[in-house]
Amino acid sequence: MPIKDIVPIADLKDIVFGGWDIFPENAYQAAVYAEVLKAKDLESIRTELENITPMKAAFDHNYAKRLNGTFIKDTQTRWDMVEQLRADIRNFKEQNQCDRIVVLWAASTEIFIAPSAEHQSLQALEKAMKENNTAVIPPSMCYAYAAIAEGCPFIMGAPNLCVDIPAIWEFSEKMNVPIAGKDFKSGQTLMKTVLAPMFKTRMLGVSGWFSTNILGNRDGEVLDQPENFKTKEVSKLSVIEQIFEPEKYPQLYGNLYHKVRINYYPPRRDNKEAWDNIDIFGWMGYPMEIKVNFLCRDSILAAPIALDLVLFSDLAARAGMKGIQTWLSFFCKSPMHDNEHQPVHDLFQQWRMLKQTIREMVGEKEPSYLD
Numbered sequence: 001m002p003i004k005d006i007v008p009i010a011d012l013k014d015i016v017f018g019g020w021d022i023f024p025e026n027a028y029q030a031a032v033y034a035e036v037l038k039a040k041d042l043e044s045i046r047t048e049l050e051n052i053t054p055m056k057a058a059f060d061h062n063y064a065k066r067l068n069g070t071f072i073k074d075t076q077t078r079w080d081m082v083e084q085l086r087a088d089i090r091n092f093k094e095q096n097q098c099d100r101i102v103v104l105w106a107a108s109t110e111i112f113i114a115p116s117a118e119h120q121s122l123q124a125l126e127k128a129m130k131e132n133n134t135a136v137i138p139p140s141m142c143y144a145y146a147a148i149a150e151g152c153p154f155i156m157g158a159p160n161l162c163v164d165i166p167a168i169w170e171f172s173e174k175m176n177v178p179i180a181g182k183d184f185k186s187g188q189t190l191m192k193t194v195l196a197p198m199f200k201t202r203m204l205g206v207s208g209w210f211s212t213n214i215l216g217n218r219d220g221e222v223l224d225q226p227e228n229f230k231t232k233e234v235s236k237l238s239v240i241e242q243i244f245e246p247e248k249y250p251q252l253y254g255n256l257y258h259k260v261r262i263n264y265y266p267p268r269r270d271n272k273e274a275w276d277n278i279d280i281f282g283w284m285g286y287p288m289e290i291k292v293n294f295l296c297r298d299s300i301l302a303a304p305i306a307l308d309l310v311l312f313s314d315l316a317a318r319a320g321m322k323g324i325q326t327w328l329s330f331f332c333k334s335p336m337h338d339n340e341h342q343p344v345h346d347l348f349q350q351w352r353m354l355k356q357t358i359r360e361m362v363g364e365k366e367p368s369y370l371d
């Protein structure tokens, strides 16, 4: 059965879209610039898109040095940033007569920052925001804090640290708000988390996995900056180790060399090309190679993930769920998890977790046969 026939997912016709950006262009102009959709697909909804104009962004150039936007909030401190974003959310809700809001980060990847003492508790985080400790509080954390403070589920679509810290887990639990993320699992990593479980199930060894990409959209341009690429690299590297469990299978996966590259190449725009070379070995150690060449469309793969995450997070909020939504790992490259748990990367296990949660929502038991 379609999931919407089992649980009450919000209807698309009841959704109003809005957002923030560091550029003032409306959604139609932004879509024309992005060159993802063809004119024939855009023209029929031109007026609707033109009516979606961004609110001024909470932005800090140090977190995305390749971007030089002008449509930016004037803020004194990070706390001030939060206050202004909270006011935006309240105004948007009122002006559009919305019952509920979900906030999703689909903005650029920020530079890599490691968790620090300021991220360990809500009290410490709020103090750092008030003291304007910009080195540990990126703008994305302010969006997340503002959303949760307004009782809105928050989703992190980029690999930013953002909601992946104890302070925000604490806040989301306190405010009864679901949070999910991070980093949409759309292309190369989607393939990886399908192939890796297959190797593991067949007990095929893997000695090397080299992944490289070329892409030419603005995401690629931002990721061309080494500090921003680091954030993405950590996210992309994390997946296969958890699937292979090298500590349990040292002969098969204990010596695996894993490398990930992303190269900015403007001519391709949004049409990312990903190559994977996988060096595997079979019975008696005989080596084999697999080449995967995925000529994908980045945004065509990511947009439905973003929408599903919004719909499911809204559903979760209505079902009384709060904190990290591990059942939404299915959509994420770096599934969020607390310090007591491990993430699940295997796509098939993730799909099972999602279905299991839907079943629980309607009080159904998992069938006893293998599904």
Ligand SMILES: NC(=O)c1ccc[n+]([C@@H]2O[C@H](COP(=O)([O-])OP(=O)(O)OC[C@H]3O[C@@H](n4cnc5c(N)ncnc54)[C@H](O)[C@@H]3O)[C@@H](O)[C@H]2O)c1
Binding pocket: 020, 021, 022, 023, 057, 058, 059, 060, 064, 067, 069, 105, 106, 107, 108, 109, 110, 139, 140, 157, 158, 159, 183, 184, 185, 186, 187, 217, 218, 219, 297, 298, 299, 301, 302
């Ligand atoms: N397949 C995919 O497209 C995919 C997969 C996984 C993750 N992601 C992540 O999703 C994010 C968006 O990807 P994209 O290809 O749409 O990028 P994009 O560059 O086309 O769009 C990002 C937008 O965010 C805006 N922005 C930057 N900082 C902002 C801020 N502080 N506040 C408000 N707006 C801000 C930029 O001006 C830009 O318009 C990136 O972080 C990317 O890594 C995308």
